[in-house]
Each structure stands twice: as structure tokens, then as C-alpha cells.
Amino acid sequence: MTKKLQAAMEYLMTYGWAILIIALALGVLYSLGILNPGRLKPVMCLLPAPFSCNIQNFSTGGKLSITLSQGSGNTYTINRIACVDNALLDTNGLPKSNSYWTTATGLTLSVNPLPSGSTTTASGIQCYTPNGPYSGGIGSSFGGTLVINYTLPSGAYAFTSGAINAQVNTQ
Secondary structure, eight states, rough: OHHHHHHHHHHHHHHHHHHHHHHHHHHHHTTTTTTTTTSSOOOOOETTTTTEEEEEEEBBBBBEEEEEEEOOEEEEEEEEEEEOGGGGTTTTBSSSSSSGGGEEETTTSSSSSSSSTTEEEEEEEEEEEETTOOOOOOEEEEEEEEEEEEEEETEEEEEEEEEEEOOOOOO
16 A cells, blocks of 8 residues: 555656646746747738838837838828827727827938839838837837828828737847
């Protein structure tokens, strides 16, 4: 009887230590940010046609740089761009406050007006959360909406918006 009890205790102790070591290893990995679920979000910028975009850079202070292309057959002038958390959009899908927009004077655009089939780099776009301008460490991520206000060849203003997931990659 004692041999069976001793075998059972050895079995439980062996597996107990193994489970404890695995739990400690997972805790260390999580604390280092390796198992952070936010890091698993894909980096993407999705705009409806005729626009397309790619994320180039996202800083710890929430400044976003993208490449923006359009293929409408017309030339558009980019007026302003907003990068906001979805909670900051009104019922029309536009930012609730004018302060969320980065205007053309605050943007660095390599090409503006943007002819059809061309690409411009837009940098200096500030992203906003409900708590104010985004701020996060390297590896943290932001998800929300990118809204672009542009002028049509007729002189009329238009808006387009799409989803954005960016991960901080520079200070």
C-alpha cells in the first residue's frame, strides 16, 4: 500500500512541477509582451476604390505616415486626413471634431494634387483615441478609421474612409 501511495505522490509532484514551470514561462513571455494579443493584429490600411494605402511608419506619439494612391482617371487634391478611433466618428462616419483632422498645411505630401495612377507619401497624420492623441510604446497597436477629404475636378468636396490597424515601429 505504501509503495502505491509513494508512486502516486511522485507522479503528482513530477507533473505539478512541470505545470508550475510552464506557468512561469508563460507569465514571463506575457510580461515581455511576446504573448500580447494586440501585437497579433495585422498591420493594414484599407480604403475603397479608387484609393489604396499602405502604412509606412507609426510613431510612439501617434504620427502616421502612409503611401496613398488613386486610380479614378481624375486628379484629386487632398485637403485633410483624419486618423481616429471609431468612437470618435459621428453618424455620417466623419470625425466628431475638426481638431481630429490633419490639414494639408500640417501634412507632408510628396504629390498634391494627386493624378490618377500616381502615389503620394502622406506623413504627419496624427491619430486620436477617446483620451486624446494616441501615445504608445513600440509594438503597441492602434485600430480605427482613416478619413480623407479631397477635392474633385469639379471643385466639389468628397470624403472616403476605411479601416486602419497600425503598429508602433519608431519613436
